[in-house]
Amino acid sequence: MRNLDAWRGLPAAQQPEWHDPAELSSVLDELSQLPPLVFAGECDQLKDRLAAAQRGESFVLQGGDCAETFAGATASAVQNKLKTLLQMAVVLTYAAQVPVVKIGRMAGQFAKPRSSPDETSDGVTLPAYRGDAVNGFEFTAESRRPDPRRLIRAYHSSATILNLCRAFANGGYADLRQVHAWNQDFVATSPAGKDYEHLASEIDRALAFMRACKAEPAEVHTVEFWSSHEALLLDYESALTRVDPRTSWPYAVSAHMVWIGERTRQLDHAHLEWASRIRNPLGVKLGPSTTPDDALAIIERLNPSAEPGRLTFVTRMGADRVRDTLPLLVEKVTASGAPVTWVCDPMHGNTFRSPSGYKTRRVDDIFDEVTGFFEVHRALRTHPGGIHIEFTGDEVTECVGGGHGLLEADLHHRYETVCDPRLNRRQSLDLAFKVAELYRLST
Numbered sequence: 001m002r003n004l005d006a007w008r009g010l011p012a013a014q015q016p017e018w019h020d021p022a023e024l025s026s027v028l029d030e031l032s033q034l035p036p037l038v039f040a041g042e043c044d045q046l047k048d049r050l051a052a053a054q055r056g057e058s059f060v061l062q063g064g065d066c067a068e069t070f071a072g073a074t075a076s077a078v079q080n081k082l083k084t085l086l087q088m089a090v091v092l093t094y095a096a097q098v099p100v101v102k103i104g105r106m107a108g109q110f111a112k113p114r115s116s117p118d119e120t121s122d123g124v125t126l127p128a129y130r131g132d133a134v135n136g137f138e139f140t141a142e143s144r145r146p147d148p149r150r151l152i153r154a155y156h157s158s159a160t161i162l163n164l165c166r167a168f169a170n171g172g173y174a175d176l177r178q179v180h181a182w183n184q185d186f187v188a189t190s191p192a193g194k195d196y197e198h199l200a201s202e203i204d205r206a207l208a209f210m211r212a213c214k215a216e217p218a219e220v221h222t223v224e225f226w227s228s229h230e231a232l233l234l235d236y237e238s239a240l241t242r243v244d245p246r247t248s249w250p251y252a253v254s255a256h257m258v259w260i261g262e263r264t265r266q267l268d269h270a271h272l273e274w275a276s277r278i279r280n281p282l283g284v285k286l287g288p289s290t291t292p293d294d295a296l297a298i299i300e301r302l303n304p305s306a307e308p309g310r311l312t313f314v315t316r317m318g319a320d321r322v323r324d325t326l327p328l329l330v331e332k333v334t335a336s337g338a339p340v341t342w343v344c345d346p347m348h349g350n351t352f353r354s355p356s357g358y359k360t361r362r363v364d365d366i367f368d369e370v371t372g373f374f375e376v377h378r379a380l381r382t383h384p385g386g387i388h389i390e391f392t393g394d395e396v397t398e399c400v401g402g403g404h405g406l407l408e409a410d411l412h413h414r415y416e417t418v419c420d421p422r423l424n425r426r427q428s429l430d431l432a433f434k435v436a437e438l439y440r441l442s443t
């Protein structure tokens with residue numbers, strides 16, 4: 001018998017200390033009555049797309065904020081993010097010559113695992129910020145107190161964002177020619193534009209050819225878009241786990257895909273137990289300390305029946321370690337015959353604090369990790385299935401480098417993230433053009 005509550009008896013890392021159990025329980029009751037944000041059939045479709053990525057027949061582009069905020073659930077913020085994701089996807093589609101599976105770290109990415117449970121500033125120590133679903137970013141005792149009512153806001157903000165994404169993806173905004181025109185603007189105004197001109201003009205010719213042939217498939221005007229987030233808060237995820245009436249299988253209905261983070265993927269803990277019961281496509285983050293046995297045990301827990309598209313390993317090794325740590329994992333998993341989609345997160349292994357105190361990342365390191373990921377897969381003749389990035393559609397100053405040469409001294413201008421540093425719009429497009437080149441060289 002499936003037991004959706006078996007996780008409750010196990011240790012769960014990174015859960016908030018809610019102070020009022022009665023209030024939490026009433027919030028969870030309320031959540032469990034609310035409509036699903038996604039449907040099981042959609043999750044199955046995404047599983048098919050991820051299975052294609054595992055076979056090298058598509059490429060995953062997953063990205064969004066490190067931590068979404070309630071204040072960020074506006075039409076313009078969501079539109080800018082989606083626009084950037086679509087621009088990146090067009091470049092990658094052309095280079096990879098396979099469909100790009102567009103998955104937002106959006107519409108639910110409201111909870112954060114933290115390195116330390118508290119934060120100290122000017123001699124005052126308060127609970128760490130754990131995402132808008134838990135507490136407020138503002139550094140006051142009142143704001144940092146975990147508030148279960150925020151879970152309801154997380155649900156409604158997710159609904160708002162997902163609704164905007166669905167409308168943008170289907171309502172003409174995602175038109176391929178429009179997206180390409182934005183890319184041409186970027187190439188024309190980017191200092192590194194010369195490097196990208198060739199690819200952009202090839203795309204231009206391909207589109208002109210299609211137009212001349214009067215080829216206007218629906219895919220030119222709309223895109224498939226999927227939501228994802230880290231399934232961190234098990235009370236929330238569990239209240240939004242529903243049994244699909246078609247199949248009687250349980251699904252997380254908070255997002256199409258959910259992933260388990262590097263800090264909560266312990267084999268005998270609650271997160272993997274909960275994830276093992278649901279039927280969504282799942283991601284698991286793997287850091288540099290992961291052994292092949294860890295990876296094989298996770299596969300055994302989450303995908304014992306070897307269902308294609310069910311399990312994505314999102315590796316985040318760091319640019320300096322990816323070439324040493326990834327090969328053995330990929331080799332052993334491949335030898336086991338298990339179907340796994342390999343996706344590279346080049347962000348979380350490359351974070352450092354600048355002398356001025358900002359948490360940041362270098363675009364060069366991010367690109368270097370993706371390069372290493374491609375090299376490893378090429379050497380082992382396995383498929384680099386995609387990339388997973390933290391980015392935003394706005395011109396923030398959180399990561400250093402990129403075509404516009406953002407310096408550490410520039411970080412203070414627009415450092416707006418509430419958790420990890422994100423690529424800004426131009427740095428994201430730089431990355432897309434560079435990865436596109438890499439893809440072409442490596443296949």
Ligand SMILES: O=C[C@H](O)[C@H](O)COP(=O)(O)O
Nearest residue numbers: 066112113114115116419420
């Ligand atoms: O996004 C991932 C983690 O939540 C984040 O890297 C933790 O950051 P911290 O080390 O500042 O807690």
Ligand SMILES: C=C(OP(=O)(O)O)C(=O)O
Nearest residue numbers: 066261262263285316348
């Ligand atoms: C917490 C995150 O990453 P990881 O689990 O890889 O540390 C994240 O993706 O924001």
Ligand SMILES: [Mn+2]
Nearest residue numbers: 066390419420
């Ligand atoms: Mn992060």
